[in-house]
Amino acid sequence: MGLLGSVRQEQGMVRKSLLVLLAVAAVGFSFLGLRDLRPHSQDLGDYLQVLFVSNGIDLSQEDFLEPVEDPYLAFAETLNLVPASAQSGDRINMREARRISEQFLAVKDRLYLDGLYGKIDMHEHYQVTGNIDLFLRALGCFGISRVVLLPTGLPPDNRFYKANWAGLMTWAKQYPDQIIPFCTIDEADPHAGELVEQYILEGAKGIKLIGGHPYYYDEPLNSQNMYKVYEMAAEHHVPVLIHGELINIPEQYDQLDQVFSDFPGVTFILAHYGVTLMGGIHLDVIAGLLGKHPNLYIDLSQGGFIRRYLSYLKEDPETIRNFVIQYQDRILFGSDVVLSIFTNDLNGLYQRIRCDIGACQEARFTCEFGAEQGLDLDREILRKLYYENPKRVLGL
Numbered sequence: 001m002g003l004l005g006s007v008r009q010e011q012g013m014v015r016k017s018l019l020v021l022l023a024v025a026a027v028g029f030s031f032l033g034l035r036d037l038r039p040h041s042q043d044l045g046d047y048l049q050v051l052f053v054s055n056g057i058d059l060s061q062e063d064f065l066e067p068v069e070d071p072y073l074a075f076a077e078t079l080n081l082v083p084a085s086a087q088s089g090d091r092i093n094m095r096e097a098r099r100i101s102e103q104f105l106a107v108k109d110r111l112y113l114d115g116l117y118g119k120i121d122m123h124e125h126y127q128v129t130g131n132i133d134l135f136l137r138a139l140g141c142f143g144i145s146r147v148v149l150l151p152t153g154l155p156p157d158n159r160f161y162k163a164n165w166a167g168l169m170t171w172a173k174q175y176p177d178q179i180i181p182f183c184t185i186d187e188a189d190p191h192a193g194e195l196v197e198q199y200i201l202e203g204a205k206g207i208k209l210i211g212g213h214p215y216y217y218d219e220p221l222n223s224q225n226m227y228k229v230y231e232m233a234a235e236h237h238v239p240v241l242i243h244g245e246l247i248n249i250p251e252q253y254d255q256l257d258q259v260f261s262d263f264p265g266v267t268f269i270l271a272h273y274g275v276t277l278m279g280g281i282h283l284d285v286i287a288g289l290l291g292k293h294p295n296l297y298i299d300l301s302q303g304g305f306i307r308r309y310l311s312y313l314k315e316d317p318e319t320i321r322n323f324v325i326q327y328q329d330r331i332l333f334g335s336d337v338v339l340s341i342f343t344n345d346l347n348g349l350y351q352r353i354r355c356d357i358g359a360c361q362e363a364r365f366t367c368e369f370g371a372e373q374g375l376d377l378d379r380e381i382l383r384k385l386y387y388e389n390p391k392r393v394l395g396l
């Protein structure tokens with residue numbers, strides 16, 4: 001073969017390979033085109049039902065704490081898989097279906113299937129750098145669909161709370177159905193009352209006072225300054241959540257007693273059982289205030305006290321259980337996580353909420369702190385803690 005022939009042959013081979021390449025590309029493009037240009041549009045509700053049932057999750061309307069039209073759609077919303085605005089009649093394409101499946105498979109093994117879906121979590125904190133997307137997903141694994149977020153700042157004067165509030169409101173606009181924002185103030189700020197009103201007009205659904213906390217405590221909770229805040233709460237019908245410390249700072253008992261009497265129309269919530277599980281079980285102290293003031297609620301959130309709480313539950317579950325049963329219409333569920341860059345981890349958030357849910361509804365359970373004892377409350381009482389009481393307090 002001459003030189004010329006060899007070049008011709010090579011040119012021929014190049015031409016042939018180009019043709020093959022083009023053909024492959026054409027098939028590829030038409031295949032892609034088939035998927036993207038003619039999507040297998042399907043009904044969202046049907047799709048979700050097949051997805052959940054094929055993964056062993058059979059839902060009915062009775063599994064939800066409030067009436068829902070399509071339980072599968074409601075469950076997907078709780079898991080943050082589809083926007084709250086989606087309707088079961090919506091058509092979704094292949095790409096959306098794939099995204100929903102991937103998201104679902106990522107949390108499938110964490111689902112806490114207790115048939116009490118649509119819980120309202122009444123006590124969590126948000127600081128800028130916290131990831132609410134992630135948190136909503138962790139909460140969704142427990143059927144928690146709405147959450148009160150508190151933009152509190154750092155000691156000693158609640159600093160950075162304004163930045164936290166601004167950040168929280170950005171998230172609240174993104175998740176208007178899931179996030180229930182409360183505002184907060186610095187109790188020593190003479191303009192606290194005016195600020196609270198401004199925040200309520202901006203969308204705050206309640207007020208969180210951190211001033212009763214030992215690290216932040218600087219003035220009495222019945223100060224003139226605070227009375228202006230309570231007046232705003234009365235005027236705008238929003239609840240006031242207070243970190244009171246009835247054992248560590250005993251003078252707060254009389255301060256709060258006076259406040260609750262002077263504002264019978266305002267709903268007050270004392271966090272963490274009024275911090276009466278401290279140096280022993282002193283629930284009789286908070287029972288004194290609950291017995292006297294029908295406008296007072298408490299929450300079960302424990303935050304950094306969780307280990308101590310779990311140890312009291314092991315030591316004397318009956319006393320705590322009887323207390324919760326007695327005041328079942330005045331108790332709210334919460335965990336007291338402080339969302340920030342340090343908590344942006346789905347597993348960590350999930351494990352933390354797992355402890356609080358277990359403590360409420362199981363006799364024995366295991367969470368990140370080990371094998372624990374819980375309150376093992378009846379479904380009817382859980383329904384009140386998770387849903388009926390929060391709904392009443394928030395005026396939903």
Ligand SMILES: [Zn+2]
Nearest residue numbers: 123125303336
């Ligand atoms: Zn808290």
